[in-house]
Amino acid sequence: MKTFKMGGVHPEENKISSSAVIEQMPLPAQVVVLMNQHLGAPATPVVAKGDKVRVGQLIGEAQAFMCANVHSPVSGTVAKVDVCKDAFGFAKPAIYINVEGDDWVETVDRTPDIKRECNLEPQEIVAKLKEMGIVGLGGATFPAHIKYNVPEGKKAEYLIINAVECEPYLTSDHRVMMEHAEEICIGVSILRKALGVPNAYIGIENNKPEPIAVMTAMSKNFQGIIVEPLKVKYPQGAEKQLINAITGRKVPSGKLPIDVGCVVSNVGTAFAVYEAVQKNKPLIENILTVTGKKLPSQHNYQVRIGITYNDIIKHSIGELPENTGKVISGGPMMGKAVVNLDAPTTKGASSVLVMDESEARRAPETNCIRCGKCVNACPMGLEPYLFSSLVKNNRIEEAKIHNILDCIECGCCFFSCPANKPLTDEIRLGKNRVRAMMAAKK
Amino acid sequence: MTQGILIAVIVLGVIGAIFAVVLYFVAQKFKVVEDPLIDEVAEVLPGANCGGCGKAGCRAFAEACVAQGNLDGLRCAPGGDAVAAKVAELLGCVTEAGEPQVAVVRCRPCNIGDKRRSNYDGMQSCAFAHSLYTGEGGCAFGCLGCGDCVKACLFGAITMDPDRGTPVVDEEKCTACGACVKACPRSVIELRNKGRKNRRVWVGCINKEKGADARKTCANACIGCGKCEKVCPVEAVHVNGNVAYIDHTKCIACRKCEAECPVGAIVDANFPAPVNKEKPAAPAALKPAAPAQETPVAEQPSTNNQN
Numbered sequence: 029m030k031t032f033k034m035g036g037v038h039p040e041e042n043k044i045s046s047s048a049v050i051e052q053m054p055l056p057a058q059v060v061v062l063m064n065q066h067l068g069a070p071a072t073p074v075v076a077k078g079d080k081v082r083v084g085q086l087i088g089e090a091q092a093f094m095c096a097n098v099h100s101p102v103s104g105t106v107a108k109v110d111v112c113k114d115a116f117g118f119a120k121p122a123i124y125i126n127v128e129g130d131d132w133v134e135t136v137d138r139t140p141d142i143k144r145e146c147n148l149e150p151q152e153i154v155a156k157l158k159e160m161g162i163v164g165l166g167g168a169t170f171p172a173h174i175k176y177n178v179p180e181g182k183k184a185e186y187l188i189i190n191a192v193e194c195e196p197y198l199t200s201d202h203r204v205m206m207e208h209a210e211e212i213c214i215g216v217s218i219l220r221k222a223l224g225v226p227n228a229y230i231g232i233e234n235n236k237p238e239p240i241a242v243m244t245a246m247s248k249n250f251q252g253i254i255v256e257p258l259k260v261k262y263p264q265g266a267e268k269q270l271i272n273a274i275t276g277r278k279v280p281s282g283k284l285p286i287d288v289g290c291v292v293s294n295v296g297t298a299f300a301v302y303e304a305v306q307k308n309k310p311l312i313e314n315i316l317t318v319t320g321k322k323l324p325s326q327h328n329y330q331v332r333i334g335i336t337y338n339d340i341i342k343h344s345i346g347e348l349p350e351n352t353g354k355v356i357s358g359g360p361m362m363g364k365a366v367v368n369l370d371a372p373t374t375k376g377a378s379s380v381l382v383m384d385e386s387e388a389r390r391a392p393e394t395n396c397i398r399c400g401k402c403v404n405a406c407p408m409g410l411e412p413y414l415f416s417s418l419v420k421n422n423r424i425e426e427a428k429i430h431n432i433l434d435c436i437e438c439g440c441c442f443f444s445c446p447a448n449k450p451l452t453d454e455i456r457l458g459k460n461r462v463r464a465m466m467a468a469k470k
Numbered sequence: 471m472t473q474g475i476l477i478a479v480i481v482l483g484v485i486g487a488i489f490a491v492v493l494y495f496v497a498q499k500f501k502v503v504e505d506p507l508i509d510e511v512a513e514v515l516p517g518a519n520c521g522g523c524g525k526a527g528c529r530a531f532a533e534a535c536v537a538q539g540n541l542d543g544l545r546c547a548p549g550g551d552a553v554a555a556k557v558a559e560l561l562g563c564v565t566e567a568g569e570p571q572v573a574v575v576r577c578r579p580c581n582i583g584d585k586r587r588s589n590y591d592g593m594q595s596c597a598f599a600h601s602l603y604t605g606e607g608g609c610a611f612g613c614l615g616c617g618d619c620v621k622a623c624l625f626g627a628i629t630m631d632p633d634r635g636t637p638v639v640d641e642e643k644c645t646a647c648g649a650c651v652k653a654c655p656r657s658v659i660e661l662r663n664k665g666r667k668n669r670r671v672w673v674g675c676i677n678k679e680k681g682a683d684a685r686k687t688c689a690n691a692c693i694g695c696g697k698c699e700k701v702c703p704v705e706a707v708h709v710n711g712n713v714a715y716i717d718h719t720k721c722i723a724c725r726k727c728e729a730e731c732p733v734g735a736i737v738d739a740n741f742p743a744p745v746n747k748e749k750p751a752a753p754a755a756l757k758p759a760a761p762a763q764e765t766p767v768a769e770q771p772s773t774n775n776q777n
Contacts, residue, residue: 117604119679367588367603390591453593460601 029234031259032269035407037440039196039262039361041235045319045326046199050207052330053316053343055127059102059334060112061087063121065374066163067170068094070121079106083132084310087123090158096171097161099310101332103131115337115357115371116364122372125334135308142210143306146218153222153305160304161311161375166190166265166294167358169376172301175293176222178286185289186275187220187228189298191243192258192265194233195359198379200315201295203328205232205239208299209246215302216253223291227252229274230295233260262361263438267292269407281434296378311375318344320382322351331377337369340380353388356381361439391448402441402451408434412441412451419458428462435459507560508536514556515546520624522547522647541565548625548645569663569719571646573628573639577613577658578674578690578737590616600655606635609687611677613637613658622653641668641739662718667740669723671716673698674737678711685733692735698727 064070071088075081081100088098104127112122132138148156158173178184189212193201205212220228230247232240234257247253258264258273268279270292277288285292293301296315303309311333318327318340327344337355341348348355356363357377366380402412410431418427432455441451511532519527523546525534535544540563546553551567558565587608590599596618604610615635620628627643628650630636637650641664650659662672673692677684681693694712706720707727714735716727728736 113604116602117608118610119683364602365588368608450593453595453598456601457593457595457598460597 029257029259030273031261032264032272032407034272034409035405035440036261036263036269037405037443038260039443041260042196042319042321043199043202043235044197044321045317045328046202046236048199048203048326048328050203050315050328050330053332053335053340055102055130055332056335056339057127058107059125059127059332060336060372061098061101061123061125061334062112062114062372062374063088063098063123065098065169065333065376066096066161067168068092068096071095071098073109073121073123075100075106075109075123077106077108080104081106081125083130084136084312085133086310087125090161090171094171094174096163096169096173097159097310099161099312100125101312101334102127104128113368113371114374115366115368117367137307137309142214144214146214146221146305148218148221148305150222150224153218156305157222157301160309162297162300162304163311163375164294165296165300165314165376165378166267166292167362167376167378169374172293172297175291176219178223178291182286183289184223184225184286184291186271186291187216187223187225188270188274188290188292189216189219189228189230189295190265190267190270190292191230191232191239191295192270193236194260194262194265195361195363196262197319197381198317198359199319200317200328200378202236202239203317204296204299204315205236205243208302209242210249211302212243212295212298213246213250213253214306215298215300217250218301218305219291219293219298220252225291227254230255231258231264231270231274232256233258233264235260263407263436263440266407266436266438268436281431314373314375314377316340316373316377317379317381319379320349320384321387322349322384323382331373333375333377334372336372337366337380340373341369341382344380345382348382349384351385352382353385354383356383361443362437390450393449394447396447396449399446401444401446405440405444407438407440408436410435412455413449415458416449416451416454419454419461422461424458424461424465427458428465432458432462505536508532510560511535511557514549514553514560516548516553516645518548518624518647520548520645520647520649522645522649535561539563547571547647550645571661572641572644572664572670573646573648573650573659574662574670574672574739575613575637575639575659576672576674576676577609577611577636578688578735596653597655607688609677609691611656611679612675612688614656618653618655619650619659622649624649665718665721665723669738669740670718671721671723671725671728671736671738672718673714673716673735675735676713678713680712684712689733690735691733692731693733695732697730697732698736701726701730 069092072091074089075087082103085100087100090097102125104125107124107126109123111119114120154173154176162172163169191201216228240257244255247255256274263269267285271277271285271290279285279288300311313330313332316329316331323345354365357366396413415427415432435455437452439452445451512529515528517528523531525531535557541558545568554565588606590606594616596614596616599614599616605614613636617630619637620630625643625645627640628637631638646661648661675692677691684691684693692713694709696709698707698714699709704720704722706717707714
């Protein structure tokens with residue numbers, strides 16, 4: 029069975045919410061839609077206070093190159109166009125909408141029928157992705173229309189669909205595959221057409237036998253979709269590792285997947301693409317896992333963007349348990365702790381993970397004993413212990429020479445370190461400093 | 471046997487002599503003429519290599535002084551006027567006594583005990599914490615309290631006050647080299663003129679949020695009301711981007727603004743205690759809603775070491 033060549037670790041899987049069927053999250057009284065829910069510049073608000081909006085109406089327009097449209101997830105009245113503190117406390121431009129009913133724009137096809145035929149040309153598909161504000165739902169929220177607009181002189185040979193879900197706890201991709209296999213396959217076919225590649229590979233780790241069976245059975249009905257079961261290893265869901273696992277190719281330092289002829293999209297993105305292209309539905313909902321070992325119940329929800337973390341917690345589990353240590357957005361390896369639970373969720377949110385204090389607390393740091401475990405664990409072939417000392421002593425030039433910018437921040441080094449050194453933190457800081465240094469040089 | 475030793479000694483001696491001659495001429499040919507003045511100037515500098523002057527170290531500063539021939543635009547902050555006078559004497563130029571400066575912390579403590587909104591357990595580095603989130607107090611502008619400035623200070627002048635969660639500058643030790651200013655990712659620390667009799671006034675807040683939002687974030691925040699701007703007799707105070715700033719080159723330390731500030735965001739240092747005593751009453755009267763939170767705020771100016 030295939031997997032990537034270098035490094036990797038095996039964190040406890042904890043996929044305890046994998047059997048929870050996707051439920052619909054009810055609408056709150058007010059939603060807050062952030063204008064930068066994607067990588068790049070924030071969208072420009074095109075509605076004003078007092079405007080009536082309907083579900084799926086454009087409210088934030090992408091004016092910069094690296095930007096994505098934002099649509100209203102609810103119907104109602106715009107309460108204000110102001111700033112809102114995001115999950116980490118920083119003020120970001122946002123639109124506040126008071127919810128009134130659930131009135132969708134007419135163009136969205138809300139019938140449950142599955143629409144299989146797609147007669148659009150590749151250029152039209154990309155334009156549609158841009159119009160519907162589709163971004164990558166694997167975590168980085170890279171605008172899809174930029175990814176699928178392959179630059180001249182480069183050619184895509186492989187389309188890889190990332191259904192690995194290698195992060196512990198997360199099960200949203202698992203559930204989407206179980207419940208929307210056909211839609212995903214149609215979405216993948218659309219993306220395959222947009223790129224003009226013969227085959228699309230769906231990579232799934234073999235700790236998910238049910239989705240593998242469902243997807244394999246479904247893919248038989250479609251031309252050029254190959255389901256590729258992969259050996260379980262973290263971080264297989266990282267773009268470069270997944271390319272290595274499936275194609276055997278290696279993305280060189282400082283290059284993009286397209287440079288080795290690959291385009292990688294998340295399985296959730298494929299589902300969103302189906303809804304956008306076939307049903308005209310903009311990206312206003314995503315699948316979100318609410319999980320945690322000590323929670324009374326586990327859930328997977330279809331959530332409109334702009335609903336706050338507090339609303340989600342209130343609806344799913346009522347109240348946070350007494351000894352909650354951290355609420356994490358994303359998985360335990362790469363996710364970030366949410367500081368402000370009043371913040372709205374965004375397009376890229378994949379989970380609300382509640383950890384109790386003992387699970388969340390970091391063990392005290394001791395000295396590096398040069399055991400080299402971090403070097404063995406690093407999937408990018410870097411030397412985390414070295415960066416640790418270089419960054420501490422502000423030797424930023426050397427850190428750059430040793431390719432610190434190749435780090436994908438997967439957290440394998442910190443996970444494997446017997447001295448509990450915050451290696452990933454140090455490397456992140458080093459990357460920031462290297463980028464600042466390079467910007468200053470320009 | 472003896473002959474062998476003799477041959478070896480002679481051969482080595484001859485080789486040595488040849489190399490000595492070659493090296494002598496090479497040294498003459500590639501001789502670097504260096505002004506002996508550089509050594510003399512370097513001698514009088516503090517030798518801490520703090521980099522506060524903007525040069526790579528004390529030696530580089532000395533080279534720059536000698537190359538320029540005067541001290542225009544060059545200043546060794548740790549050495550202060552004494553060193554400047556000595557260097558000027560060596561260079562044979564005159565130097566004006568610069569205004570002595572000191573580092574001040576433009577953030578009032580708010581990360582106290584139960585007011586923490588989160589519990590940070592990541593790497594102890596302000597620069598890193600800044601890239602992650604706003605800080606334990608929830609303010610996106612204020613002090614993160616991880617102590618990058620403490621680590622940056624080569625003179626041991628900065629310590630972290632565990633109760634307040636903000637750094638405290640020992641003005642006796644502070645040389646105004648500016649290392650802490652560079653280390654702080656949020657520009658909380660600023661170099662300001664020490665002022666007459668070491669008495670100075672500054673705004674202890676850099677929160678640029680609108681008044682109401684700033685107050686929600688921190689009870690000590692400047693709300694940008696502009697009262698201080700109106701009351702200043704020398705136009706040293708200006709509100710820019712919802713936060714007041716006192717120009718330390720214009721300020722006469724009359725403290726009219728401090729008395730006027732409704733939130734007690736303006737702080738002073740080294741003023742005699744009796745004058746301060748009437749102040750705690752004024753802000754407390756204006757903010758009866760949260761007396762428990764305000765108590766430490768009102769008391770701080772009278773402690774006289776709020777820098």
